[in-house]
Amino acid sequence: MSRIRVAVGLGAVAMGTAWAVGGVAGLRDVVGVLLVAVPALLVLAGAVLLLRAAVPDGQLGGPLMLVGVGVGVLVLRFDVPQLPELSGQAPTALILGGVFVALFRGRSGSGLDIGxxxxxxxxxxxxxxxxxxxxxxxxxxxxxxxxxxxxxxxxxxxxxxxxxxxxxxxxxxxxxxxxxxxxxxxxxxxxxxxxxxxxxxxxxxxxxxxxxxxxxxxxxxxxxxxxxxxxxxxxxx
Structure with a gap:
């Protein structure tokens, strides 16, 4: 529950900031970007969690590199993003990334020495x-x-x-x-x-x-x- 409260609190702060800076129009823009960004970030978070479950601690560098290169090639191959669109979505993506990092909890070992x-x-x-x-x-x-x-x-x-x-x-x-x-x-x-x-x-x-x-x-x-x-x-x- 503590992590859920952190997520709700960070989300409220982000929405309040967008409302204060851009008014109702800014809040509407943020919601529109969220509808596009959240599914992609959920897929990314799922991929990271699967890798964490399958790969030993400290060895995520190689798999994440492969995933990143593959996703980058697919994006450039099928739908090259326009820079103005990226600049508009970057703040929201940054906020969502911060929420994910805040909720991210590393794995701890079992502490058992079985030889x-x-x-x-x-x-x-x-x-x-x-x-x-x-x-x-x-x-x-x-x-x-x-x-x-x-x-x-x-x-x-x-x-x-x-x-x-x-x-x-x-x-x-x-x-x-x-x-x-x-x-x-x-x-x-x-x-x-x-x-x-x-x-x-x-x-x-x-x-x-x-x-x-x-x-x-x-x-x-x-x-x-x-x-x-x-x-x-x-x-x-």
Whole structure:
């Protein structure tokens, strides 16, 4: 309810300002522009909320860039707006944008540490993380459309598990993984990797078993699936 009150209050202030500055005619103009602008802004707000639900925190730059470029091209292709019309609608659009920002609430994490870390890069921004302390038991790395994920575990202690699993999903992108020199690195599921190049060397030229063996220690299993791109493995000193 607090956000609804904020929206109503901001709307009342905006309408009152238009009435005070332009009189009844100015108020009528604002209402006319609202009838055109509100549906478009609702679609935009829905798209942003869908992206926020589907994309991890801090990774909205790439999807929003794609949406913005696509919408801009469609507008210029099918209905080029006239500058006088844009200048008339700009104040109302600015007010509505301010209302949306005022009501926008970022997502907060659950606060639960379940030993799984996820990193995603779609176009931009590129993700770089240098971890310390106890390593997570599982890493989920997703790099899409020229994105880049660079994870450094060289200063980490091995997790309280028999093995550390790294799941990599990529589409014409790049993933770098750096591990301590004394960790064993084996390939897991890497069959679905058309056009993916691999740099670096595994500890053994063999695939990891589905289940850890009793004597297995400090073993990293890398699973890769995707199309195009590069997966690089390096080791610390």
């Amino acid at each position: 799984v870390r996820r990193y995603t890069s779609l176009l931009y921004p590129r993700v770089r993380a240098s971890l310390e302390g106890r390593a997570p038991k599982k890493l989920i790395l997703r790099a899409l459309l020229f994105g880049e994920v660079d994870i450094d575990l060289s200063r980490c202690e091995f997790p309280f598990e028999a093995r550390l699993v790294v799941d990599v999903t990529m589409l014409w992108a790049r993933v770098r993984l750096k591990v301590p020199a004394d960790w064993t690195v084996l390939a897991g599921r890497v069959e679905l990797t058309s056009g993916v190049r691999f740099h670096g060397r595994l500890s053994e030229p063999a695939f990891a078993s589905p289940q850890p063996s009793p004597d297995e220690e400090r073993t990293v299993v890398v699973n890769v699936q995707g199309l195009g791109g590069v997966v690089s493995l390096t080791r610390g000193s």
